[in-house]
Amino acid sequence: MSDTHDDPLALASRTGLPPEFLYLRDALPRERWSTGGLHPTARRWLHMHGGFRAHQAEMGAMVDAWRRDQVDIRSLHRSLIPALQQYLQHLDGHHRIESGHYFPALQQLEPRIAGGIDLLDRDHEAIHAHIEAMVRTGRALHEAVAVGAADAGDRVERLADVLDLAGPQLTRHLDDEEDIVIPLIALRGDPLG
Template sequence: MRDEHFDTRTGLPEALRVLLEAHPRESWQADPNFHGLVSFWLERHMMFRQIMAHMQAETRAFLNADRDTQLFSQGIARYGGMFVNQLHGHHQIEDHHYFPLLRTMDSRIETGFDLLDADHHALDGLLSRFVEQANAAIRSASGPEARSSAGALLTGLGGLERMIGRHLEDEEDLIVPIILKHGTDGLG
């Protein structure tokens, strides 16, 4: 499999979509193995998407002078910290528990876990940049650099949303079908 970085790929490589073809997204909720681990895991992914959307909305409101400086700073600090901490914890559980177990369930998609692991490493750099941008926006929220720092944060959040969105979707397309096919025995 050639190197497919999440900032250039448009979905999982075709060779890794074999289980997704047998278990397409529209059939997931009807599957008996959906409820429990799969639905919880997808809810976590939705939470990450919602937090990013919330931070973007708050930053836009601040740039439009519809958000008080203090509320903006507190909100970005709170939601940004929660986002980074929860995402790091989520990735650690995946990397150290779920991925090693799931990779052995179907050799046809084993290389997909290498792809997801590479995503996690690349996301670390993106999250560090987000933290720097968020901290700069918070520090300068009441100063002359407020608009440019908040604008940089908004731009950064847009890129982060795109990259994390690609990763989350590909992760779901790889992992949900394997759990639906094999169940959760041994994963708990």
């Protein structure tokens, strides 16, 4: 099923998880997720997600500084393109591990949450489209700056638009994934070891 605005559970349109996917979080609410008491895998998961959120904020701040004329386009390019590459590599790798290994194991561990895990996996497809758009617009910016193209500023704006569109959806996915995965691992252990 595609990620459309007609589907209330589509990543682009949802504002949270339906109650049937929140029973584990209800058993272990966020306010009890003190990282010291969580299973080490759940702590690592939260740490990784925190890194993605911080990286998104950092890239947003870089673009904002450029928009406020606080940095020139070459300085922006020197910082933003490597940050974007690192972010995309980590995000893609994280999703491959989740979809290829953790999600199937978590469904076996807790069959009742299979629909929630399937939803998270479907999110990965929607996020992959954002990743592809970030790669395309990041490459276009890099090429424009490398040759001193007159439209390099427009390329920054295109990349900024892609980041602005992807950011809230990525955050929604991270929040929802945590609401399913963190209590499941905390309450039942790491299904992979």
